[in-house]
Amino acid sequence: MPTHTTYPGVYVEELPSSIRSITTVTTSVTAFVGHTRRGPLNEPVRITSFADFERRFGGLTSRSPVSYAVHQFFGNGGAVAVIVRVAKAGSGTEAQVTLESTEGRSQCPVLTVHAKEPGVWGDGLRLAVDHDTPCPDETFNLQVLDAHGTARESFTGLSMDPGSGRFVETVVNAGSSLIRGAAVGEGRPDPSGTVSKPFHHELPDLTVELTVKIGEVEREFTLYDPDCDGEPPCDVTELALLLEHKLRSLPDAPGKHAFAGAQVISFGRRIQVVGGSTDPGDVVRFLGECANDLGLEASVNPPVFPLCGGEDGDPPGPRDLIGSEARKSGLQALRDIPDVNLLALPELASYASVDDQLTVVSAAQRLCQERRMFLLVDAPAAWGSVDAARAGIGAFDAVRDNHAALYFPHLQLTDPLTGRLRSFPPSGALAGVIARTDGERGVWKAPAGTEARLAGVHGLTVKLTDRENGLLNPLGINCLRTFPMVGPLVWGARTLQGSDALDSEWKYVPVRRLALHVEESLLRGLQWVVFEPNNEQLWQQIRLNASAYLHTLFEKGAFQGGTPRQAYFVKCDKDTTTEADVENGIVNVVVGIAPVKPAEFVIVKIQQLAGQFDL
Template identity: 90%
Template sequence: MPTHTAYPGVYVEELPSSIRSITTVTTSVTAFVGHTRRGPLNHPVRITSFADFERRFGGLTSRSPVAYAVHQFFGNGGTVAVIVRVARAGTGKEAQVTLESTEGHSECPVLEVHAKEPGIWGDGLRVAVDHDTPCPDETFDLQVLDAHGSARESFSGLSMDPGDGRYAETVINAGSALIRVAVVGEGRPDPSGTVSKAFHRELPDLNVELTVKIGEVEREFTLYDPDCDGPAPCDVTELALLLEHKLRSLPDAPGKHAFAGTQVTAFGRRIQVVAGSTDPDDVVRFLGECANDLGLEASVNPPVFALCGGEDGDPPGPRDIIGSEARKSGLQALRDVPDVNLLALPELASYESTDDIVTVLSAAERLCTERRMFLLADAPAAWGSVDAARAGIGAFDPVRGNHSALYFPHLQLTDPLTGRLRSFPPCGAIAGVIARTDGERGVWKAPAGTEARLAGVHALTVKLTDRENGLLNPLGINCLRTFPMVGPLVWGARTLAGADALDSEWKYVPVRRLALHVEESLLRGLQWVVFEPNNEQLWQQIRLNASAYLHSLFEKGAFKGGTPRQAYFVKCDKDTTTEADIENGIVNVVVGIAPVKPAEFVIVKIQQLAGQFDL
């Protein structure tokens, strides 16, 4: 605020800077679109490690080229990925189980539990229910377990009343990453395991012989022996502790944990007995007249309710990968995702029809052009030789855009699932190399050369010679090579528009990607210009801010030229913005850059000297 001058002297006033800094955007966030074991369909999910991928999408599976591509991406230096799971339309089914209630003295379904996402992964989920809440006659707890009995999620104090703040459908559907539920009836779901009738305040005679059966194993024991068990239980909680101790001391069947892991919980005036097993057949049953007198068979259920019926969706076809812009499915799900720079479609390499590949690549190229992304295309798996590549590249003429690059041949790596060598499309590893190069050198450095080593790669499906490389490079095919002492690496950095015959100004990958990086950074960094007065003062600020940003790139080596004047320029004045533009609310900014092109051909001339020289 302005300084109020009240006396003679020196005043200090801090003024805000007129420079609005333009922040550089990301360069190597890679989107993978295709089939995975699990995960939300057509919903982009950002991950930062392969462990994230395993937790969210189920890890490696032989049916998922995306899973292997993501594994290779992080193995080669990738840091951030966006995954879009796609399945063939009309396939895939969620695992589910319906919980019933007997509180109305007749069994009726009350709560449907579904796996959050389609797939057989949901068959490994288990649900446990208890009424051990502060209001045991009205609310319930629900736990989600895995097949080994480990707790994954827990929800307490749930209500079946839609007007309650802990309404089960609202709380679980909003908070669970594993399941969703639907209330389909009145009443609460029955608890897991065996639940007794309500005991009176004075407990009955507990010095009785009981027979318990879990699964196929039957055991007998004395519930309370005054000579061995000390003072008799005084309330339901002490009775639950005694019964749990007795059951856990009974011998189990070989390899089982049903008796040893038994849990007995007291809630209200009742007790709940659950076998220490996730096998739905391990139901706890108390047999005989004494058990009936104690009310130990009021409700008998499995120890857990197992979800079942999940089905994996079939691998997606070309239409599924392309998706629908209206439904935001497939590739179109990436339209609303910021900071995606690279796109990988490892599913395409296995397509038998080149027409299908070209159809998907055409849609992907359009998306990349609109969203300023760069597409990493794999050579078809059918290209098993240099001649096949030379014969097949003509089919890619309709998609020879400058927002994509094609890599050949495929990689041979050890499959972590089988321990055997297997061929994989290279796009995941290439994306990792690009991310590593961007981090170490910058987006203007060609992701190729001896620094662009392919980690974990044993060999390539086609071993190329210099002569064969020389046949493919002019066609715009980026070759992967193996060199002594270095190993497999990337040995090409041309866009699909970079064939010699096309003579494109966007011939090289780093030039195209640097321009995209500058465009996106300026687009975001100049948002403040909107609605500002369109005059010389605004133009001066634009020139200052844009020049400061470009100069930072110049100092890092992004542009060629010995001086800033030779490396870049920013023009925004009355020559670029006319009176007519001002009347229409338009300001025009012209930016020019001189990117460093890669040195593809290094010629070393050696001259033989005649005569001898004295040292």
């Protein structure tokens, strides 16, 4: 705002800079779409390590090519991935359990708990319930455990009242990554374990012999011995501590830890006893008339409530992978996700039908064109020889596009689950190599050559010679080779439109990917132009900002030419934007770049010189 002058002197005013920088976007964030053991269906999840994948999607499984591809991606230098779990339509079931209440006149279901995602993984979840809250007559605590008894999540002070701020559906469904709940009745869920009747203000006679049975193991003990236990308990809390000490002192059966891990909790005027086991069969029961007099036979439940009935979804078919744009499922789930540069579909290689593969590849290419991504296509698993590859590539003529590249053959790696060698589609490892190359050299460097080594790869399913490589390269098939002292590496950098017969200007992978990178960076970096006054001052700022961005790439070696004039140009003036354009609110920016093309063929000529005589 203008400075308001009131006194004679010097005024200092800060002016905003008219220069707006264009920031480069990511180049190697890879999306993997397909079957996983667990995880949210049709919901893109960004991860930064394989440990993230194990935590969110269940890790490796023999039924999931995606899981191995992600493992190879991070093993070869990948940094960020986006995972979309897809299952066959109508398959997959969530594990669940219904908690009941006996607080009313009869036992009735009150809370249904489901695993948050379909799959057998949910069968390993256990729920523990107690009423040890500041309002023990109204609220309850819910704890989620795994099959080993390790606490995963805990929710305290829950209410079954929909009007409460701690309503169980609101708190659990918003805060849990493992479960979701639905109130189906009135009353609170019964606590897990054995819960006593309310004790009076004065405790009953505690010098009694009790018989306790946990599972199939039965033991007898004296609850309170004046000669050994010191002063008697004076309230319910001290009684709970005494009973826990007594139970833990009892000998366990071989292989059991029920008595040694027993817990006794006091809440209100009651106590809750839980054995140290996550086996639902290890119920704590107090037997005999003495136990009844103490109220220890009031409510007997399992130590935990297990979820069950989960089923993994079947691997997706072609329609499931393509998905629906309206429902944002399958590939279409990536439409609204920014900063995704590469797409891998490792499940396609195992499809028996080539038509199914081509249907998905065609849909994936359309998505890549719209979202400026690049598709990594695995050669079909049926291509077991050079002749099979030469015969099969003709089927891909219908999907030859410059937003995709095909790689052959498959990789041989040790399966971490079995310790044996097996073959894998190469797209996951290739995405990692591309990410590593982008980070070390730049997106304009071809992800091929002696620097493009495939980490962890023992061999290839088809060993190629130079002559065989020469048969496949002109067809637009990128070969993976093994060289002495170097090992397996990428030895091709052509798009599917890189066949010699097509003579495309987008023949090479780095040229296509550099153009996508420049397009996306300019698209985002020029958003500020919208609604600015469309005049020469705006055009000058556009030229300045775009030229500064392209000059940075030029200095890094992305373009040909010895001078900026030879490497790129930015044109935005009255020649590109006419008066008619101005009237229609249009500003036209023309950008030209001279990308560096890879040295695919190196020819060394040697000439023998005859002896020379000095005169």
